[in-house]
Amino acid sequence: MGGSGQVDRRSVLRGAVAAGAAGATAVGLSGAAASPSSPSTGSGSGSGSESADGVFDFHGVHQSGILTAKQRCAAFVAFDVTAKDRAGLSALLKTLTERVRFLMAGGVPEPLGISAPPSDSGVLGPVVPADGLTVTVAVGSSLFDGRFGLSARKPKLLRPMESFPDDDLDPAWCQGDLLLQLGADNADTVAHALRDLAQHTRGAMQVRWRIDGFSSPPRPSGTPRNLLGFRDGTANPAVTDSRTMDQVVWVTPAQGEPAWAEGGSYLAVRLIRMLVEFWDRVSLNEQERMFGRAKVSGAPLDGQVETDAPRYAADPTGDVIPMDSHMRLANPRTAGSDSLRMLRRGFNYDRGTDSNGNLDMGLVFCAFQQDLDRQFIAVQKKLAGEPLVDYITPFGGGYFFALPGVRDSSDVFGSRLML
Numbered sequence: 001m002g003g004s005g006q007v008d009r010r011s012v013l014r015g016a017v018a019a020g021a022a023g024a025t026a027v028g029l030s031g032a033a034a035s036p037s038s039p040s041t042g043s044g045s046g047s048g049s050e051s052a053d054g055v056f057d058f059h060g061v062h063q064s065g066i067l068t069a070k071q072r073c074a075a076f077v078a079f080d081v082t083a084k085d086r087a088g089l090s091a092l093l094k095t096l097t098e099r100v101r102f103l104m105a106g107g108v109p110e111p112l113g114i115s116a117p118p119s120d121s122g123v124l125g126p127v128v129p130a131d132g133l134t135v136t137v138a139v140g141s142s143l144f145d146g147r148f149g150l151s152a153r154k155p156k157l158l159r160p161m162e163s164f165p166d167d168d169l170d171p172a173w174c175q176g177d178l179l180l181q182l183g184a185d186n187a188d189t190v191a192h193a194l195r196d197l198a199q200h201t202r203g204a205m206q207v208r209w210r211i212d213g214f215s216s217p218p219r220p221s222g223t224p225r226n227l228l229g230f231r232d233g234t235a236n237p238a239v240t241d242s243r244t245m246d247q248v249v250w251v252t253p254a255q256g257e258p259a260w261a262e263g264g265s266y267l268a269v270r271l272i273r274m275l276v277e278f279w280d281r282v283s284l285n286e287q288e289r290m291f292g293r294a295k296v297s298g299a300p301l302d303g304q305v306e307t308d309a310p311r312y313a314a315d316p317t318g319d320v321i322p323m324d325s326h327m328r329l330a331n332p333r334t335a336g337s338d339s340l341r342m343l344r345r346g347f348n349y350d351r352g353t354d355s356n357g358n359l360d361m362g363l364v365f366c367a368f369q370q371d372l373d374r375q376f377i378a379v380q381k382k383l384a385g386e387p388l389v390d391y392i393t394p395f396g397g398g399y400f401f402a403l404p405g406v407r408d409s410s411d412v413f414g415s416r417l418m419l
């Protein structure tokens with residue numbers, strides 16, 4: 001993680017927040033194509049506003065880390081809750097609230113004197129910087145299994161992630177009672193936050209799986225690239241458009257979900273390894289036809305620049321943009337396909353090499369949506385058998401529900417769930 005890249009991102013971000021609606025164009029994107037990598041404006045509702053000293057709003061109707069501009073560093077950590085009963089789960093949610101509230105704001109850790117273990121690991125120095133940290137708390141369907149008396153309160157579409165035809169799922173990398181999505185401008189801030197949360201929640205939850213991710217700086221401009229070399233996130237719905245977010249991301253009264261879930265969002269996480277050694281032997285033409293976009297510019301194959309919309313109506317048999325290209329299958333842009341849109345917020349991962357000496361890298365696919373069936377699952381089914389499946393292996397992940405936001409200093413995560 002080069003420091004200069006982060007300075008670039010932060011200065012773009014600060015300038016864009018100050019410039020209000022001009023934010024989306026500050027990174028070369030506009031209107032409908034703005035990605036969550038673009039800065040967004042607004043306040044107090046998870047909309048992604050960050051102060052000049054790297055503090056994101058913790059309190060609001062929605063959690064941060066959803067519409068928030070993607071930070072450079074991230075971790076996705078799934079936990080099994082080991083708290084014995086409902087009171088233990090309430091205490092856990094209260095502790096998580098207090099720690100995340102502190103960590104996202106930054107400050108001086110409580111001094112406990114020289115005869116006690118320090119209250120903070122100290123890895124960020126004597127003053128904990130906010131450093132663009134967001135911690136997003138989500139729950140899995142297993143939390144509603146009866147241990148905590150919550151079975152009647154489960155978000156109605158939440159369930160364990162199924163195995164899709166091209167998957168090779170490892171149960172050790174799947175599901176979880178709780179999922180934390182951490183993001184920050186630097187890797188040590190993510191690690192510090194995770195260590196703090198682990199220290200304070202000891203005995204109440206246990207790590208089930210963890211994967212660290214990163215988002216690249218624009219190369220050379222536009223949306224960051226994934227590890228297949230393509231810009232990823234281009235066609236996301238605009239996070240600055242609150243009406244669209246109410247149709248795509250947030251659970252509203254119209255979904256008929258339990259009332260406590262309003263303001264939350266379904267989160268699909270897929271851990272997808274990329275077989276990069278094979279990919280790097282595929283011709284450029286074939287790579288581009290698999291996605292339907294040009295590799296360098298990110299433009300659709302019938303366009304010039306990244307923000308151009310593909311014109312499928314003028315190419316009904318897929319001569320220019322193949323019918324089975326990833327983006328055309330995922331969103332054919334027909335009358336009914338608007339309802340399939342989701343907010344993708346994935347991160348690259350690099351875990352070194354596997355035991356055979358192959359590079360172990362890929363994508364932590366992460367998508368937020370209002371309706372798991374209508375959006376992620378419907379699109380995943382459309383992608384079954386796409387040409388790209390020969391170069392990727394989904395091996396883990398899960399379905400979660402990102403809790404509504406913590407409203408104010410007297411509120412806690414899941415307060416209405418636990419009522």
Ligand code: HEM
Nearest residue numbers: 230231232233234235272291327330331363365379380392
């Ligand atoms: C390693 C796996 C994947 C890679 C490398 C990948 C890469 C890409 C790329 C390069 C694009 C075009 C640029 C953009 O609009 O972002 C794209 C678009 C998209 N992808 Fe993926 N993707 C992967 C997995 C998935 C999965 C699992 C889903 C959902 C089930 C998905 C859903 C979409 C959607 C909805 C679009 C936008 C289509 C549009 O509106 O034009 N992708 N992806």
